[in-house]
Amino acid sequence: MQDVPGLVAQAREGRPRAVARLISLVEGASPQLREVMAALAPLAGGAYVIGLTGSPGVGKSTSTSALVSAYRRAGKRVAVLAVDPSSPFSGGALLGDRVRMSEHASDPGVYIRSMATRGHLGGLAWSAPQAIRVLDAAGCDVILVETVGVGQSEVEIASQADTCVVLLAPGMGDGIQAAKAGILEIGDVYVVNKADRDGADATARELNHMLGLGEARGAGDWRPPIVKTVAARGQGMDEVVEALEKHRAWMEEHDVLTTRRAARAAREVETIAVTALRERIADLHGDRRLETLAGRVVAGELDPYTAADELIAGLTEPEAG
Amino acid sequence: MQDVPGLVAQAREGRPRAVARLISLVEGASPQLREVMAALAPLAGGAYVIGLTGSPGVGKSTSTSALVSAYRRAGKRVAVLAVDPSSPFSGGALLGDRVRMSEHASDPGVYIRSMATRGHLGGLAWSAPQAIRVLDAAGCDVILVETVGVGQSEVEIASQADTCVVLLAPGMGDGIQAAKAGILEIGDVYVVNKADRDGADATARELNHMLGLGEARGAGDWRPPIVKTVAARGQGMDEVVEALEKHRAWMEEHDVLTTRRAARAAREVETIAVTALRERIADLHGDRRLETLAGRVVAGELDPYTAADELIAGLTEPEAG
Numbered sequence: 107m108q109d110v111p112g113l114v115a116q117a118r119e120g121r122p123r124a125v126a127r128l129i130s131l132v133e134g135a136s137p138q139l140r141e142v143m144a145a146l147a148p149l150a151g152g153a154y155v156i157g158l159t160g161s162p163g164v165g166k167s168t169s170t171s172a173l174v175s176a177y178r179r180a181g182k183r184v185a186v187l188a189v190d191p192s193s194p195f196s197g198g199a200l201l202g203d204r205v206r207m208s209e210h211a212s213d214p215g216v217y218i219r220s221m222a223t224r225g226h227l228g229g230l231a232w233s234a235p236q237a238i239r240v241l242d243a244a245g246c247d248v249i250l251v252e253t254v255g256v257g258q259s260e261v262e263i264a265s266q267a268d269t270c271v272v273l274l275a276p277g278m279g280d281g282i283q284a285a286k287a288g289i290l291e292i293g294d295v296y297v298v299n300k301a302d303r304d305g306a307d308a309t310a311r312e313l314n315h316m317l318g319l320g321e322a323r324g325a326g327d328w329r330p331p332i333v334k335t336v337a338a339r340g341q342g343m344d345e346v347v348e349a350l351e352k353h354r355a356w357m358e359e360h361d362v363l364t365t366r367r368a369a370r371a372a373r374e375v376e377t378i379a380v381t382a383l384r385e386r387i388a389d390l391h392g393d394r395r396l397e398t399l400a401g402r403v404v405a406g407e408l409d410p411y412t413a414a415d416e417l418i419a420g421l422t423e424p425e426a427g
Numbered sequence: 428m429q430d431v432p433g434l435v436a437q438a439r440e441g442r443p444r445a446v447a448r449l450i451s452l453v454e455g456a457s458p459q460l461r462e463v464m465a466a467l468a469p470l471a472g473g474a475y476v477i478g479l480t481g482s483p484g485v486g487k488s489t490s491t492s493a494l495v496s497a498y499r500r501a502g503k504r505v506a507v508l509a510v511d512p513s514s515p516f517s518g519g520a521l522l523g524d525r526v527r528m529s530e531h532a533s534d535p536g537v538y539i540r541s542m543a544t545r546g547h548l549g550g551l552a553w554s555a556p557q558a559i560r561v562l563d564a565a566g567c568d569v570i571l572v573e574t575v576g577v578g579q580s581e582v583e584i585a586s587q588a589d590t591c592v593v594l595l596a597p598g599m600g601d602g603i604q605a606a607k608a609g610i611l612e613i614g615d616v617y618v619v620n621k622a623d624r625d626g627a628d629a630t631a632r633e634l635n636h637m638l639g640l641g642e643a644r645g646a647g648d649w650r651p652p653i654v655k656t657v658a659a660r661g662q663g664m665d666e667v668v669e670a671l672e673k674h675r676a677w678m679e680e681h682d683v684l685t686t687r688r689a690a691r692a693a694r695e696v697e698t699i700a701v702t703a704l705r706e707r708i709a710d711l712h713g714d715r716r717l718e719t720l721a722g723r724v725v726a727g728e729l730d731p732y733t734a735a736d737e738l739i740a741g742l743t744e745p746e747a748g
Binding site for chain 2: 139140143144146147148149150151235236239364367368369371372374375376378379380382383384387396397399400401403404405406407408409410411412413414415417418
């Protein structure tokens with residue numbers, strides 16, 4: 107068993123190994139998971155969570171790295187949670203192989219973690235918010251959650267950040283892809299990266315048009331800015347940080363931040379509850395209750411709804427003997 | 428309110444409007460859903476459910492239509508459930524726009540239904556088995572479930588049939604795509620369609636290699652056959668039917684059919700139960716229980732696990748007031 111209070115204290119001092127161990131405990135559904143989460147609860151809430159998403163090839167890692175640099179210059183402690191559906195890591199490996207990220211590898215003020223989208227109980231919707239909670243409680247000022255904007259769950263994670271940044275690049279047919287993935291609905295800040303390439307202005311114009319930014323909005327409404335960057339050379343990153351800070355200030359002014367965080371917490375609690383109920387159903391496989399019910403459905407003795415009723419009743423009954 | 432016993436009696440006489448109405452009742456989560464399912468329970472179990480899946484462009488609709496013709500020649504009542512993720516239909520439209528299918532539109536022994544993958548409560552995993560149950564209870568001898576082998580849920584539906592047919596075509600890079608979608612693990616019968624094109628033999632060979640069909644198997648093991656067809660000209664369809672019937676006979680001989688159906692019913696019951704529990708959680712939004720818990724999580728008073736415990740306890744408590 108791990109010394110949870112000790113790990114939490116070390117994590118708050120910025121010791122990366124303690125942070126890594128805590129994330130492993132919450133990711134892996136350890137028996138100490140609840141103890142960890144209870145210890146973290148009063149400590150979380152200070153971090154600004156920024157989601158970054160976009161199609162493969164728009165320069166997400168490069169942009170994330172440039173943002174890390176910008177926030178480091180401002181003296182902030184920064185964490186990166188890279189959610190990678192194709193990651194060969196089972197979760198927890200440092201992204202030492204990412205050239206752009208490796209420049210931060212020796213900086214004690216930066217914590218980097220990758221998270222695979224597969225193999226976790228309850229999936230990403232379950233494990234990502236918990237890892238964010240650890241990083242938050244550990245005292246990170248800014249948490250950058252980088253996801254590939256392709257799968258529904260990846261997009262959802264980015265959209266549940268305090269501020270969601272959607273990245274595009276010129277000439278990638280992003281317009282259609284973005285619309286498909288629904289990422290045009292979730293951006294608080296849009297970034298057209300690789301702005302030194304042909305077509306950057308056209309992409310920004312098309313985006314402006316698709317977002318309906320020309321249309322009249324209410325006085326208090328947030329108007330998502332479109333920022334052009336060349337992340338590989340660090341160009342435009344200060345403007346991105348400025349846009350992020352403006353959005354954060356706007357959220358605080360309009361009481362949106364608390365609302366967003368409450369919605370995120372509600373989703374998290376709901377996911378944990380449904381996962382727990384699924385586990386209880388899976389446990390029933392062991393005592394053959396579901397198997398027996400299924401057999402009766404196949405035999406035509408029971409319809410599946412009545413069987414489901416009996417299954418649910420079984421969930422809340424006291425355990426047999 | 429619909430006259431459920433009357434609809435069921437008419438459906439069993441083969442009246443397509445009664446079948447359509449019953450499917451609409453189960454698909455749309457009507458208040459009469461449970462009444463319908465209870466009425467159908469003792470009548471289902473007679474149909475042979477065949478799943479057909481494959482990448483777009485391999486000729487699924489053409490193959491399905493040719494299979495319908497083959498089974499009609501044998502005097503069987505046939506239903507087609509076309510699961511189409513891109514379908515503009517909200518579920519229930521006849522596929523009159525499908526040229527290959529329209530030849531069966533006037534045949535009273537054929538019932539065709541399309542089902543969109545979106546917008547249904549609990550999704551396809553929830554609605555497809557119920558539609559199959561209606562068609563089964565209505566007295567169809569053969570139910571062909573045609574799905575695009577791209578999404579996880581589409582593949583799952585095909586894999587839960589009594590027999591799963593995986594279609595490929597030459598020169599489409601199917602090998603990699605198929606492996607990606609995991610459809611090489613689910614086929615009981617493989618069909619290389621468009622076998623008059625270049626590369627058909629190579630595709631069959633590659634498939635044979637990937638399936639490891641050259642390897643030694645146990646005496647009682649099923650060895651998935653690879654059948655070459657030109658569905659547009661009806662070539663090879665009798666061989667496909669023969670392969671299907673062989674698989675069915677093998678399943679009955681080895682008691683596999685009952686096991687598969689029990690597994691399918693178990694999944695169906697589990698999905699209904701989880702959907703019901705999710706609905707109960709959603710209902711709690713109404714009485715603000717989840718909202719209150721989420722607010723306490725944001726405030727750091729509660730960790731999300733304890734909040735989930737309280738939420739689950741709330742599911743089984745008697746209603747207030």
